[in-house]
Amino acid sequence: MRVTLGDVARRAGVSLATASRALNGSDRNVGDVLAARVRASAKELGYLPYAPAQALARASTATLGVLLHDVADPYFGVITRGASEAAAEAGLLTMVVSTFADPDLELRNIRMLHAQRARAIVLAASGYVDEEATRRLDEALGAYRAEGGRVVALTDHGPSYDSVRPANRRGAADLTRALLGLGHRRFAVVPGPERLRVSLDRLLGVREALDEAGVALGPEAVEFAEFSHEGGRAATARLLERSRPTALIALSDVGAVGALAELRGRGLDVPGDISVVGFDDIPCAAQLAPALTTVRVPLERMGAEAVRLALEPRPRTAPGGIEDATDGLSAGPDTRSPRVVDLPTETVLRASTAPPPGAF
Amino acid sequence: MRVTLGDVARRAGVSLATASRALNGSDRNVGDVLAARVRASAKELGYLPYAPAQALARASTATLGVLLHDVADPYFGVITRGASEAAAEAGLLTMVVSTFADPDLELRNIRMLHAQRARAIVLAASGYVDEEATRRLDEALGAYRAEGGRVVALTDHGPSYDSVRPANRRGAADLTRALLGLGHRRFAVVPGPERLRVSLDRLLGVREALDEAGVALGPEAVEFAEFSHEGGRAATARLLERSRPTALIALSDVGAVGALAELRGRGLDVPGDISVVGFDDIPCAAQLAPALTTVRVPLERMGAEAVRLALEPRPRTAPGGIEDATDGLSAGPDTRSPRVVDLPTETVLRASTAPPPGAF
């Protein structure tokens, strides 16, 4: 019932080794006639290599893992497309796992990916503020790397990881400056969840630009929220209870969409009464009512670059220096310096922003 | 360097078999003390099972494959979330592969998933009109199933597959009837790509409702297009060159978004000058300008049901029993009658539709 390499070999009248070499061997050392015969009988038999067996024998799989919050979120959807296309080009299959921003789930999923011996793991989400959670994740990732697994982070994961970094802080600062340039002085901000580094990073950018301009941003003007429609909506509602901003900065597009919905529900005109901006430039941002001013993050490219980085040959280097995750101090146990790819972002002005009401 | 089960067994002072049973065995036949000892040393050593070896020994993997056009398309994103959550609950990892609606790529990917010995394959996309392509896909899927792989289709894939079917035809008919009810008589339709069955299915529903009402739909009023923003936009542009519909039916939301963009670019008001409807009810449909009237397809549920179906134990040879969609013809080679789950859709009226201009 199951066609094995042995069947192919027998039918071609060659040994197992020859069949293996002819079909999947990297070497070119099989005679043309035999090779052709092997390929022919493989086709006739409908032979398909048994990946788990190959993995066991080769001590290496043909799979890539992508860890994200939610596949259905367009932010991650686009990243995943970039990553899985790059992976496909390298002959790898992509395993996508959602963590819903839960460090425990993330830890479990890292272990699963490790158990599968995925060639590499792309951390598209992650980057928690919680030190204990981070420590546990680092430990799991360390074990994975100790066995040869490659890890690339798309978020701030500490200096020991290869990473692809969009200019979160800088992008948020530029975005804020654009708003300041329009004349806004009263701001409200809806970052992502407080437990994620990326939220704080982007918020930092906003603060930076505001400080520059001497504009204050009190705690009453900041309302953390999940990266979701409902999160953005509810946070906006709470903000409006206690302040009257002329500009609302949502630090994710999905959150901005929720904010727009809340504003619309209250009969406020955007941008007439209040300007709204998002972050990420997800595909539908340009199609909203009104079209959303935002920061373009090169999502697809991030995914692709991450895979490129992950698959790039790594000098296994320094004899006598296999890592040691425990002694965080001292001479770095990892002689291989992590690669970092910085990707610029770009502010995209659309219809959701205008000078504040009363400006002239 | 690599911790194996053997290491764990040795450290616990038990045999390999006992360690295996204590850690991953389904049986309960390990003494409490030993089991505890094994678990303890596994933890101390940081042991992680080696999935490829388990797969080889068990002749079964813990992975699921999802085949779709594009992960970044929200339609598939949401389906994938449903599927991968259900898979995760069953302890499976999800491999997502994009085919970009290309049958050849799809064939290759089916083979890859087969080679990986994914437990089941969910065909979220697929369903081609081309008979030759379909034959080749069926052949590959047949080989996969012959080895015990399970296949569930979310599109029309012929009667031999387990399937989860949204009411595409019916949904399109209902949607069209809603438009007729508003008074529209001049229609234009942008289905999906002509090579996909789902496009024709939905178009059929439109035709059915139109016929009922005695409204004609000439070939000049139908313009096939890829399921994409640009596809919808360009098709709309072409349609407007040769007709002046009062209602534009895009048979996908992403296409409808493109249509809205084109209309806006031409200075046409929606729904004042022309009503626009989509299909799918992707997350951002409600947030567009204007909010899109569409047909809600239970995407997440489809993904989850598909996995449920795929994982449901299958009587290997059970004669008689559940309904059989095929039995008009011969006694098929497959005695197991395919399961079919039909899922209803629902028309959602939003701001993009209104009575035609001039109606009173």
Next chain:
DNA sequence: CTGAAAGCGCTAACAT
């Protein structure tokens, strides 16, 4: 260039 044979890490009979 080709073949024989030793595993890769784990599970599942089959003993005991």
Next chain:
DNA sequence: ATGTTAGCGCTTTCAG
């Protein structure tokens, strides 16, 4: 209840 021992299908030394 626990241990012994074959493999699972493939790659890869190592011989010839």
